Every structure is written in structure tokens, then in C-alpha cells.
Amino acid sequence: MIVTCRYVFPLTGAARLLPLGLPSMRSADLAKKIAQLPAWRGDSGIAAELLAQAEQLADGNPRLLERFDRLLTARRGDEAAIFRELADSAAEFREDILLRALFEPLPDAAKQLLACAALIHLPVAWEAITAACGAAPETRHRQELVDLGLLEETRHGEDAPQYYVSALLHPVVAEVLSPDEASAAQGRAALALHRDEWGVGQGIAEDRALEILRLALAGGETALAGQLAKVITKHWLTNHRYREAVALCEQVLSVVGHPGLLNNLAHAEAVLGRVAEARRHFQTARDALQAMRRDEAQQREYADILHNLANLEAQQGKLGEALALWRESLDIQKSIGNVRGKAAIADGAPFAQLP
Numbered sequence: 152m153i154v155t156c157r158y159v160f161p162l163t164g165a166a167r168l169l170p171l172g173l174p175s176m177r178s179a180d181l182a183k184k185i186a187q188l189p190a191w192r193g194d195s196g197i198a199a200e201l202l203a204q205a206e207q208l209a210d211g212n213p214r215l216l217e218r219f220d221r222l223l224t225a226r227r228g229d230e231a232a233i234f235r236e237l238a239d240s241a242a243e244f245r246e247d248i249l250l251r252a253l254f255e256p257l258p259d260a261a262k263q264l265l266a267c268a269a270l271i272h273l274p275v276a277w278e279a280i281t282a283a284c285g286a287a288p289e290t291r292h293r294q295e296l297v298d299l300g301l302l303e304e305t306r307h308g309e310d311a312p313q314y315y316v317s318a319l320l321h322p323v324v325a326e327v328l329s330p331d332e333a334s335a336a337q338g339r340a341a342l343a344l345h346r347d348e349w350g351v352g353q354g355i356a357e358d359r360a361l362e363i364l365r366l367a368l369a370g371g372e373t374a375l376a377g378q379l380a381k382v383i384t385k386h387w388l389t390n391h392r393y394r395e396a397v398a399l400c401e402q403v404l405s406v407v408g409h410p411g412l413l414n415n416l417a418h419a420e421a422v423l424g425r426v427a428e429a430r431r432h433f434q435t436a437r438d439a440l441q442a443m444r445r446d447e448a449q450q451r452e453y454a455d456i457l458h459n460l461a462n463l464e465a466q467q468g469k470l471g472e473a474l475a476l477w478r479e480s481l482d483i484q485k486s487i488g489n490v491r492g493k494a495a496i497a498d499g500a501p502f503a504q505l506p
Contacts, residue, residue: 188217195223197223210319260292264284264296266327267336270328277312279344285339301316337367364379373406377403380399384415384419385415394423400412400415421459429463430460440456461480
């Protein structure tokens with residue numbers, strides 16, 4: 152027997168039920184649901200930005216997706232009015248399920264816990280939420296929120312449960328934390344998730360990597376944000392996602408200077424034909440790193456910047472400048488014994504002219 156209910160309820164007598172949390176739809180399940188909705192069909196004529204807004208507001212909730220589908224297929228023409236109606240529909244849905252009525256009677260400690268959990272926009276282990284809170288919340292508050300359906304708890308096989316707060320609750324908890332408290336909590340969450348998910352050496356899904364980066368930026372962990380953005384955009388460059396790399400580099404560089412990130416930005420710009428911008432960013436990265444390169448990793452990165460700048464100059468017919476940069480890069484790679492780096496330079500340069 153399967154019983155579906157938003158809330159956990161007690162049973163009388165000897166009857167028992169195994170509670171299984173139902174998470175918001177994501178990935179393949181979400182794609183299948185959307186494919187069934189008329190508004191998302193290719194011939195619907197509905198603007199892609201409206202569909203994207205509806206998906207964002209629904210946040211994987213199938214009932215809300217169906218409501219948006221009916222709304223979009225019934226209204227055409229005035230895009231601004233449709234966007235307002237989408238936002239109103241989300242608020243109306245929140246009222247329908249009495250979120251505020253469930254939230255307001257909660258003790259302050261439970262409200263704080265829910266507000267901290269809501270700052271993280273993906274399901275995470277309990278340790279990440281504990282880190283965001285700054286201290287371990289009482290277990291009874293966690294269970295109370297799960298029982299009320301305000302905190303989603305999901306399990307996959309033998310893995311530890313993960314917890315998530317739907318975006319529909321974000322307006323409800325928005326004023327629980329001050330801006331400074333929210334920023335500090337996001338910073339703590341970023342550090343914990345980076346340690347527990349990124350740093351375990353098993354790889355990490357892109358959506359989770361981007362969420363850790365978002366938290367680091369929001370939490371003022373700028374050094375971590377720069378390093379994470381460098382790794383993410385390097386992966387995108389390898390997969391020819393140049394425009395995405397440019398957008399993310401520019402976003403993070405507006406907050407923190409990072410020579411490696413400038414190098415990635417310039418690399419993407421060079422491929423996209425933005426030669427002047429690429430040269431300027433390569434040179435800025437080189438100058439920034441020149442004064443601080445102390446360890447082997449910084450030396451390797453400096454040599455990589457020189458190599459990329461040399462390639463750009465060679466493509467513009469400036470072979471003299473390119474050869475000088477290639478030689479300098481090769482000398483650095485030799486000094487640190489980086490065989491792979493030396494091979495890459497030889498592959499890119501007219502190596503017969505190099506010593």
C-alpha cells in the first residue's frame with residue numbers, strides 16, 4: 152500500500168509505514184515532465200524566456216509546472232503581463248499550501264535552521280546545513296521541519312539523506328536572517344561543501360560545482376571563488392564552451408582578481424576573435440603573476456600564460472614577439488622539470504628555432 156501525504160502523521164495500533172521523502176523533480180524526471188506539457192512543445196509559439204522563467208519559479212514542482220502550463224497556453228501577446236502573472240501564480244500556490252501558516256508558529260531556532268538551509272539551492276548532506284548554521288541545530292527541529300514538509304529529506308539507497316528547501320519557501324524565510332548573517336552562512340556552506348564534495352578527489356557534477364561557486368561569491372569567500380571559477384572555466388574551454396567561459400570569468404573577475412582566471416578569459420576571447428581584449432587580459436595576467444610566482448604551481452601557470460600569449464601573437468603574424476615568449480615559457484618549464492609543459496610548448500612553437 153502506498154499513502155501519499157505532504158505531512159508525517161501518527162498511526163494507531165500496530166500499523167507501520169516507511170516514510171520516503173519525495174524530492175523536487177530534477178534532471179531526467181524533470182525533462183520527461185516538461186516534454187508532456189503543451190506549452191513546452193516546439194510549435195507552441197511561447198517565448199523561450201517565458202518558459203525558462205516558469206521552470207525557475209516551479210523549481211521542479213510538478214503541480215506548479217502544470218499550473219504554469221495552463222497559464223501560458225491561455226495567455227498570449229503581452230509578455231510583461233505574463234511574467235507578472237507567473238510570479239502571482241507562484242505566490243498564489245504558496246498561499247494554497249499554507250506555507251506561511253506552517254512557518255509562523257515555528258520556534259525561532261527552527262526558523263533559523265530553515266532559513267540557513269534555504270540559502271543552499273541544491274540537496275545537500277546535513278553537515279553542510281550544520282556548517283551554514285554555524286552550530287549544530289537540535290535534531291528535533293530538523294525532524295519537525297521534515298514532518299511538516301518544509302524541509303525535504305531524500306535518500307538514495309544506502310547513502311546518507313540529503314536535505315533541501317524548495318524555492319517556493321524562499322520568500323517566506325527571506326527576512327529571518329539579516330544580510331550579514333545570510334552572507335556569513337553562505338560562506339560557511341561554501342567552505343564545507345568544497346571540503347566534503349569537491350575535495351574528495353572523486354569528481355563533482357557541474358551543477359554542484361556552480362552552486363559552491365555561487366555560495367562562495369555570496370559569502371565573500373573570494374579566494375575560493377576565484378580558484379573554483381578557474382577550474383570550471385578550464386573545463387569549459389576543453390569542451391569548447393567559450394561564451395559560457397567568458398561570461399563566468401567576467402562575473403567572478405568583477406569581484407576578485409585572479410591571474411589564472413584572466414588567462415582562461417583571454418583564451419576564450421582569442422578563440423572568439425576578440426584579439427585586443429585577449430592580448431590585454433593575457434598581459435594583465437602575466438604582470439599580476441610575475442610579481443608573486445613563488446612556488447612550482449605559480450611558475451607553471453606563469454609559463455602557461457606566456458605560452459598562450461605567444462600563440463596569440465603568432466596567429467597575428469608577430470613571430471618575433473611569439474618566439475621570445477615561447478623561449479621564456481620553455482626556460483621556466485625546464486627549470487621546474489615540467490616535461491608535459493615543455494612538450495606542449497614544442498608542439499605549439501616552431502620548435503626548430505628554439506634552443
